[in-house]
Amino acid sequence: MDTNENNKNRPYLGYGLGLRKEHYDTVLAERPAVDWFEIISENYMVDGGKPLDYLMRIREHYPMVMHGVSMSIGSTEPLNFDYLKQLKALIQRVEPAWFSDHLCWTGVDGVNLHDLMPLPYTEEAIQHVADRISRVQDYIGRQMLIENVSSYVSYTDSQMSEWEFLNAVIERADCLLLLDINNIYVSSYNHNFDPYTYLTAMPSERVYQFHLAGHTHEDNLIIDTHDHPIADPVFELYAAAVKHFGRVSTMIERDDNIPPLSELLLELEQVRHIAEDYFKDESSHEIRTA
Amino acid sequence: MKAVMKSELHNLQHTFQGCVLSPDDVNSTAWISASGRAAPETQLSIYSYAYAARLKEVLANDYPAMLVALGDEQFYQLADNYIKFHPSHYFSLRDFGCDIPDFVLTQGGKNKHWLYELSLFEWTLGEAFDAADDNLFTEQDMSAISPELWSELKFNFHSSVHRLDFEWNTVEMWQALTRDDPIEVNAKHESTGVWLIWREQLITRFRSMQTDEQFTLDILREGGDFNDICEKLAETMKVEDVPMHAASLLKSWITQGLISSIK
Ligand SMILES: [Fe+2]
Numbered sequence: 001m002d003t004n005e006n007n008k009n010r011p012y013l014g015y016g017l018g019l020r021k022e023h024y025d026t027v028l029a030e031r032p033a034v035d036w037f038e039i040i041s042e043n044y045m046v047d048g049g050k051p052l053d054y055l056m057r058i059r060e061h062y063p064m065v066m067h068g069v070s071m072s073i074g075s076t077e078p079l080n081f082d083y084l085k086q087l088k089a090l091i092q093r094v095e096p097a098w099f100s101d102h103l104c105w106t107g108v109d110g111v112n113l114h115d116l117m118p119l120p121y122t123e124e125a126i127q128h129v130a131d132r133i134s135r136v137q138d139y140i141g142r143q144m145l146i147e148n149v150s151s152y153v154s155y156t157d158s159q160m161s162e163w164e165f166l167n168a169v170i171e172r173a174d175c176l177l178l179l180d181i182n183n184i185y186v187s188s189y190n191h192n193f194d195p196y197t198y199l200t201a202m203p204s205e206r207v208y209q210f211h212l213a214g215h216t217h218e219d220n221l222i223i224d225t226h227d228h229p230i231a232d233p234v235f236e237l238y239a240a241a242v243k244h245f246g247r248v249s250t251m252i253e254r255d256d257n258i259p260p261l262s263e264l265l266l267e268l269e270q271v272r273h274i275a276e277d278y279f280k281d282e283s284s285h286e287i288r289t290a
Numbered sequence: 291m292k293a294v295m296k297s298e299l300h301n302l303q304h305t306f307q308g309c310v311l312s313p314d315d316v317n318s319t320a321w322i323s324a325s326g327r328a329a330p331e332t333q334l335s336i337y338s339y340a341y342a343a344r345l346k347e348v349l350a351n352d353y354p355a356m357l358v359a360l361g362d363e364q365f366y367q368l369a370d371n372y373i374k375f376h377p378s379h380y381f382s383l384r385d386f387g388c389d390i391p392d393f394v395l396t397q398g399g400k401n402k403h404w405l406y407e408l409s410l411f412e413w414t415l416g417e418a419f420d421a422a423d424d425n426l427f428t429e430q431d432m433s434a435i436s437p438e439l440w441s442e443l444k445f446n447f448h449s450s451v452h453r454l455d456f457e458w459n460t461v462e463m464w465q466a467l468t469r470d471d472p473i474e475v476n477a478k479h480e481s482t483g484v485w486l487i488w489r490e491q492l493i494t495r496f497r498s499m500q501t502d503e504q505f506t507l508d509i510l511r512e513g514g515d516f517n518d519i520c521e522k523l524a525e526t527m528k529v530e531d532v533p534m535h536a537a538s539l540l541k542s543w544i545t546q547g548l549i550s551s552i553k
Binding site: 042045046047048049050051052053070072075076080082083105107108109110111112113114115117119120122124125128152153154155156157158189190191192219220221223 | 297298299300302303304306307310311320321322323325326327328330332333334336337340341344345377378379380381382383384386419420421422423424449450489492
């Protein structure tokens, strides 16, 4: 793992993709030039069979990070230690560079909505979720990355902006940040805020990963569907993120309407170009002015 | 445990979840800020729509043959009812559809008995698909055991092994319904057919079993030993043929990857 010039302590994996079952055989047969893969943890929290077999064979050839959707870190339900136990076992098996989940809740009263429900931006919620992240980190034995979600509802209870809330949570929990650039854009549109203000408010030393994804534009809402290529305004916001944070491990999430792997590789090249062109300019600029 | 007052956060989550689970019974959206671009009701509808759509997709993936058998309209009607009465209590979507076979039976309708079997078959295939990767007991392992010890041998079966008893032509229907170009096969009531489902290495398999194989397998799975199956076989065949027959059954189970170890 390389480290980054801007942030010496931040590990850097390069440009990655989400591992999807549609691409298992192509990945094994062609060993595409993807620097790393992100897996959805829950897909491999099974006892055995094909999913785990593919996972471990692909793991032999690529660095991986684990991304979960079911921790429900923001729920007022007790932490699910049965889930955490299985997560920990998978972490020991996969040895990911890091693991992450979302700043959200997925259900209460014993029910799971299987969705990423937003939290109200209140002091009570900061305390609650930061305390639970700390407990998870203690149990797993390492720091975790927390990801900002797309949201469609905002609460009358909220007392601060999303970026103030997110900052406070990760500071208090002493965790790391998976910044989803598309989610910032989606929420900024839905809730009328400036995505660049959000972006530049993030603590650079804690930003370990970027997500990029496509979305769906409806009448007066954008929905985080992950079923399209990355939209232009999200590419623009990503370019600004590169300037602001330096080298951060970046990947594309595609969860629906999944194209052949070759198509995603082209999209990943686009992403790589945006960042690497900027870094090239940067270094030539440094030489000229040195 | 000390009694905890329900927090503001819990109340909000409880309210929101209620709106997602029962979108037709929403009585107030005052908890949603009106500062967003879309109206509060529209914002909320994104979550309730996504909730039902996601779970319906899961059920369609878990029960592809039943989807074809019922057709979209009836299948999604069933799925809607299931989602309403069986909200998910699992962290993994993989487990959400587990109660569909029993639910089908409670739904009435003249087809409920074969639909029950069809859905049970589909669910069991899924269970075998990602059952644990137990070790396999091999012919080599068996040949290392001296024959005089055989009579008291007991066996552990691979976690993927399931037995299903059907009264309909369920497997024939499943095969026809899951072809690339599905065809309709009429449901037929038959004399009981016994099916074995398991995973051989990474491949999920199923086959029917003859009567002698059914009861011998049952004896071993219930903790009986090799001697027990020989005694039982002797009730239906010539005593001198029993050891050979028992040994050949055992050999077939071993080569098909049904046995994980000896006890
Ligand atoms: Fe994301």
